[in-house]
Amino acid sequence: MERTAVGPPDGVIVQAVLSGDVEQYAVLVRRYQDRYARYATRMLGSVDAAEDAVQDALVRAYDQLARCRDPDNFAGWFFLILRNRCFAERRRDQRFAALDGVPDVPAEENTEASLERAERGKGIERALQDLTPEQREVFVLKHMEELSYEEIAGRVGTTVAALKMRMHRAYDRLRELLEEMR
Amino acid sequence: MSREFHPLVKQLLDGERTLYSLPPELQAEAQEAVRLLGAMDRRDVTFSSGLEARVMQEVRQHSTARRVRANTDPVLWRWLTAPSVPPWVVGAVSAASVIALILVRPGPTNDPEAIAQATAVAPESVFVKFILFAPAAKQVTLAGTFNRWEPGTTPLVRVSDEGVWTVTLGLPVGQHQYAFVVDGQRWVVDPAAPTVDDGFGRKNSVVSVSLEQGRVM
Numbered sequence: 001m002e003r004t005a006v007g008p009p010d011g012v013i014v015q016a017v018l019s020g021d022v023e024q025y026a027v028l029v030r031r032y033q034d035r036y037a038r039y040a041t042r043m044l045g046s047v048d049a050a051e052d053a054v055q056d057a058l059v060r061a062y063d064q065l066a067r068c069r070d071p072d073n074f075a076g077w078f079f080l081i082l083r084n085r086c087f088a089e090r091r092r093d094q095r096f097a098a099l100d101g102v103p104d105v106p107a108e109e110n111t112e113a114s115l116e117r118a119e120r121g122k123g124i125e126r127a128l129q130d131l132t133p134e135q136r137e138v139f140v141l142k143h144m145e146e147l148s149y150e151e152i153a154g155r156v157g158t159t160v161a162a163l164k165m166r167m168h169r170a171y172d173r174l175r176e177l178l179e180e181m182r
Numbered sequence: 183m184s185r186e187f188h189p190l191v192k193q194l195l196d197g198e199r200t201l202y203s204l205p206p207e208l209q210a211e212a213q214e215a216v217r218l219l220g221a222m223d224r225r226d227v228t229f230s231s232g233l234e235a236r237v238m239q240e241v242r243q244h245s246t247a248r249r250v251r252a253n254t255d256p257v258l259w260r261w262l263t264a265p266s267v268p269p270w271v272v273g274a275v276s277a278a279s280v281i282a283l284i285l286v287r288p289g290p291t292n293d294p295e296a297i298a299q300a301t302a303v304a305p306e307s308v309f310v311k312f313i314l315f316a317p318a319a320k321q322v323t324l325a326g327t328f329n330r331w332e333p334g335t336t337p338l339v340r341v342s343d344e345g346v347w348t349v350t351l352g353l354p355v356g357q358h359q360y361a362f363v364v365d366g367q368r369w370v371v372d373p374a375a376p377t378v379d380d381g382f383g384r385k386n387s388v389v390s391v392s393l394e395q396g397r398v399m
Contacts, residue, residue, distance in 0.1 A: 022245045029234045037227040051229045058237045066331035120221035144224055172186040
């Protein structure tokens with residue numbers, strides 16, 4: 001689900017920044033600060049934590065920009081930095097349980113059915129936080145970012161078979177967790 | 183009762199099968215699974231409007247720090263050619279290509295001018311000797327936080343027929359990450375130095391420079 005950037009290609013901007021035009025980095029920040037917002041939020045369970053992670057990842061990407069071996073694929077490289085940041089945070093604090101990333105249903109949608117659906121959605125969000133980071137990631141990328149297994153494998157550097165095994169365990173674990181919440 | 187989804191239901195969730203292709207006895211389980219996915223919130227998340235400003239503020243600070251370091255470096259980067267730099271080998275190498283990293287503070291050199299310049303301009307600097315054993319290499323360079331990871335700026339010199347490459351740099355006190363770059367392509371960590379995760383799946387070597395007891399790695 002790559003979006004087309006408007007303006008110069010990433011590789012041109014990366015070269016400009018490396019040549020000393022630091023302000024050009026703002027173009028990359030604007031281009032990517034929200035692209036992975038949903039991914040980071042679902043991985044960390046909180047919009048605030050996700051925003052901190054994206055900020056750190058963008059600064060880290062700047063610091064290591066000269067090591068970006070394919071500047072035209074800055075997005076993929078930046079995703080890996082953000083991914084590592086999310087995984088590190090999850091492993092650092094397994095007790096994480098904040099759910100301010102689960103928005104309330106807007107008032108006009110507060111029918112009984114939509115409320116029930118929203119409750120179920122919050123239950124899934126809570127259950128997602130109890131998966132391993134690897135299980136949660138494949139679930140988020142496939143069912144929220146709507147990537148194929150092949151796309152996910154290319155992005156995170158593993159095989160489709162490994163991803164499927166991870167995902168199928170995630171399905172079972174989610175079912176179990178949702179049963180426990182009832 | 184098992185709480186695992188039936189394999190066919192998992193295929194349904196993976197998008198590899200339709201609901202109607204499942205046998206009647208799995209329909210209830212399949213509908214439960216579909217409801218699970220259907221309840222997920224897929225709405226976009228947007229961060230606060232101040233994120234860009236915060237990132238750029240940090241980036242500018244890091245950029246300024248880099249410029250200050252770069253302006254200081256020319257003196258620090260003076261080569262120590264005096265043979266009094268001790269040739270220690272910190273790590274042994276198995277069959278492979280890389281050795282060690284060593285260092286010394288400015289003191290051991292016989293060149294008083296080098297000491298005077300280095301200590302006068304940046305008394306917190308320490309000379310660090312990087313050694314790589316790479317017999318088959320045609321070119322070796324060093325990239326690290328001290329040269330903005332630019333692999334073309336800090337070449338090592340082949341000092342023996344056996345394939346030992348070295349370079350000595352004056353580095354400010356502090357922690358520095360680095361890697362060797364062999365023949366412009368292969369990034370190699372130093373097996374004799376600690377490593378850290380570089381944030382995207384590879385390792386960087388680390389050297390910590392301080393003036394405590396004259397030399398510290």
